[in-house]
Amino acid sequence: MDVPLGPEESFPVGRFRVVGVAGREIGIARLPGGGIRAVRNTCPHRGAPVCQGTLGGTMLPSPRGVLDYGLEGAVLRCPWHGWEFDLESGRALFGTASKHLVTYPAAVRDGMVMVTIRDGGAS
């Protein structure tokens, strides 16, 4: 089901605003580089309110002796233990962690932020 959440301007750029949707806490953020993302406000590591974390970038895989920073504005860092998550896929970006953020399709239609929630699902 598509749920209207409010005018685009009511959601900040570069940080999350958390709203209640169908019994879930979902954070919505407009990305500095454009686009909008929606994630459940629960870290898959230990359950932190992950949307209180920071949006930024991360160090990318690179050859020895090269420091390559990228994905600026597309990585969410959890406020409790610093795990980083790719906002596009929800996947954890380091180590062997296979845990993912729960993400939701989000879009702006006619100036209104919409998020898509699966009916009756756990997510």
Ligand code: FES
């Ligand atoms: S609870 Fe998020 S990294 Fe530990």
